[in-house]
Amino acid sequence: MARNAEKDQISREKRLNQILDCALEVIALKGIGSVSINDIAVASKVSVGNIYHYFKSKDEIFDEILRRGQTAYGQFVSETEALELPALDKLSLICSGWLSTRNHWAHTLLIHSARLSETSLPSTRSQVTERFTRNLVPITNIIKQGQKEETIIDGDPLELAFYFVSLIQGLTLQRMPGAEVPAPIRVEGVMHLLDKRKRMD
Amino acid sequence: MARNAEKDQISREKRLNQILDCALEVIALKGIGSVSINDIAVASKVSVGNIYHYFKSKDEIFDEILRRGQTAYGQFVSETEALELPALDKLSLICSGWLSTRNHWAHTLLIHSARLSETSLPSTRSQVTERFTRNLVPITNIIKQGQKEETIIDGDPLELAFYFVSLIQGLTLQRMPGAEVPAPIRVEGVMHLLDKRKRMD
Amino acid sequence: MARNAEKDQISREKRLNQILDCALEVIALKGIGSVSINDIAVASKVSVGNIYHYFKSKDEIFDEILRRGQTAYGQFVSETEALELPALDKLSLICSGWLSTRNHWAHTLLIHSARLSETSLPSTRSQVTERFTRNLVPITNIIKQGQKEETIIDGDPLELAFYFVSLIQGLTLQRMPGAEVPAPIRVEGVMHLLDKRKRMD
Amino acid sequence: MARNAEKDQISREKRLNQILDCALEVIALKGIGSVSINDIAVASKVSVGNIYHYFKSKDEIFDEILRRGQTAYGQFVSETEALELPALDKLSLICSGWLSTRNHWAHTLLIHSARLSETSLPSTRSQVTERFTRNLVPITNIIKQGQKEETIIDGDPLELAFYFVSLIQGLTLQRMPGAEVPAPIRVEGVMHLLDKRKRMD
DNA sequence: AATGAATGAGTATTCATTCAT
DNA sequence: GATGAATGAATACTCATTCAT
Secondary structure, eight states: OOSOHHHHHHHHHHHHHHHHHHHHHHHHHHOGGGOOHHHHHHHHTOOHHHHHHHOSSHHHHHHHHHHHHHHHHHHHHHHHHHSSSOHHHHHHHHHHHHHHSTTHHHHHHHHHHHHHOSSSOHHHHHHHHHHHHHHHHHHHHHHHHHHHTTOBOOSOHHHHHHHHHHHHHHHHHHTOTTOOOSSOOOHHHHHHTTBSGGGGO | OOOOHHHHHHHHHHHHHHHHHHHHHHHHHHOGGGOOHHHHHHHHTOOHHHHHHHOSSHHHHHHHHHHHHHHHHHHHHHHHHHSSSOHHHHHHHHHHHHHHSTTHHHHHHHHHHHHHOSSSOHHHHHHHHHHHHHHHHHHHHHHHHHHHTTOBOOSOHHHHHHHHHHHHHHHHHHTSTTOOOSSOOOHHHHHHTTBSGGGGO | OOSOHHHHHHHHHHHHHHHHHHHHHHHHHHOGGGOOHHHHHHHHTOOHHHHHHHOSSHHHHHHHHHHHHHHHHHHHHHHHHHSSSOHHHHHHHHHHHHHHSTTHHHHHHHHHHHHHOSSSOHHHHHHHHHHHHHHHHHHHHHHHHHHHTTOBOOSOHHHHHHHHHHHHHHHHHHTOTTOOOSSOOOHHHHHHTTBSGGGGO | OOOOHHHHHHHHHHHHHHHHHHHHHHHHHHOGGGOOHHHHHHHHTOOHHHHHHHOSSHHHHHHHHHHHHHHHHHHHHHHHHHSSSOHHHHHHHHHHHHHHSTTHHHHHHHHHHHHHOSSSOHHHHHHHHHHHHHHHHHHHHHHHHHHHTTOBOOSOHHHHHHHHHHHHHHHHHHTSTTOOOSSOOOHHHHHHTTBSGGGGO
């Protein structure tokens, strides 16, 4: 063994991140449908062949980006739920966090593409949907809290959570570069839709 | 001259519709990314070569589907605006019309794909966005009406219209076949978010 | 219909033969392992893309060559069995027919490759073996006839037929270009092995 | 100097054998066409890079396997020739030795592949054929002996030897896994073809 | 010597578009 | 207009070989 196993592991991890980060960047730039392995190779400065050292296929790259994205988002949402804050503030944090983060629409696209494409394995699709559903739970809980605090409008909390997330995703898709719809997207505006108190003015 | 120009024109129009309708059908079935000209040819029972008598390119087909879809939707929204009804009822009509119509998510996908893909001409993209923006106007007007009637929550009407449409589109994307998120989508639920009176219960 | 369906069918058949014949030629020249679709395209003067108009995959081409080869051989063997001749003469005909026909070793290679390669579908493999086995029957019958005529040595006729064919195939493989083993291959020599009368000299 | 050159040499020899043995194993398992350097590396537990310390190229590995196989077979045949036995018994030994040894069909395949493939150097091909021809000599001698003993049928001894080996190789190829032709392969059956006495029954 | 990451040329296959009939 | 054969560029993936450590 002339090599250092630990160092190898670290450099492997680095390369993985390098490829995934650059791939996401390229997807964000060119759209998922027209990203080729070559694009990813060029962007990440890793040779085409070497990419296949780290990933079995292009789809595996997409899957992994998705998995990481959804997992990170899930963690963020869970942590936010656990904060000692009014429900509306928690949702505001989530909303602004999502809308302000660059590349979130690339993730959103990936989610929808993965669910859609005939080619992606059924296992991929069901995993994406499962993670999506799981990530709905903390938001549902926050909405329950808000309803107790009488700051969030009535209704099935799961349904409201679903609408909340769908709205944010819908807005995210509108933010695609080159699609400048001349209408504002503001966190307070979105929160307003759920805010019970505002209605009594 | 056994042929007459008018008849030719009619038959041409029929063929166009035949191709476009079937193309949309196939997109709805297979997803936009994996629809080939051959798929469209088979589905519409028009030979591959003949399709190019009616359309310059595959992209032109997509553009035309989009144009027709957005135009039809714009007309529907305008007509709904003109009805003698409370604002909330108008929005309900629009919402249920959209959510109940099969293939609307194929349209939604097309809109987002068109805006996105590098390959699609800038002209296509700007036209799509322009039509989208124009179709926002009647909804904005309905919301203004609702605010006067004190049935719709306060806020910039254009912004609210934008949220309304984005939410509906976001929900539409969730309805993709094979993406069964276990949460309900109900017209009244959506309307609830805009309903001012509900807040005072 | 501006086209002539019958003519289309004929030209299709021509192209199929053209591709298959040239493919066999190239296999005979370069060996099955190193024949690319491009080689076949160049040899048959059909564009790469167009080859896929006629065949689903490279393997399908190989399968079809094999099928035709084995079928033709089977017919030849059956017809030979039906002749009004002494058994030894029939076997001589078969032996010389096989050994004198150019490209037979390419077929032999294909048979063995098909049986072997991991990639070829199990169905392919079993079909090849099944046709091989079926083609053994007429030879077995001829050997039975010869044993009745007391011109062919004793023993299980099927086993002898199997040896006869294996020997011919083995010799065929030795005839590969560039493998000039300095030993003769003669029909009478092969027949000698089965000839009962010769032993009593 | 803790290391000693002799020990190194032994270890080098061991590694060589390790690689060659495992490579043959893999060829026998996967077929020659689909064996990659990586397969060999995994099977022999030697890293890809390290294999290139021992062999200049993949082809050199194949060449060496062949050389060793043919040399070992040549030795076996020579030793058998030298035994004090009737000719028929000697041939029986050779026949059963070949047919009973696992992996012999992998060798046979290698022989034919080497002779065949355009890629293999002409030098390789001529060496293979030369060794093949040389190995024919002892068998030719045994046949001469048998003809003197009046137990083997008449005919050019070299020609008969060639047929004998070709038959055995042909039968070997039929024994490929997954090619179960429902016909027996028996040493006595094969010997029967050469046995002069049997004919007089 | 030993490792496995890196490279890049090569391969089968797809598909929008054109063309001859 | 209508057909489907023909084209060739593009793409994902493989693999023998080299290189840095």
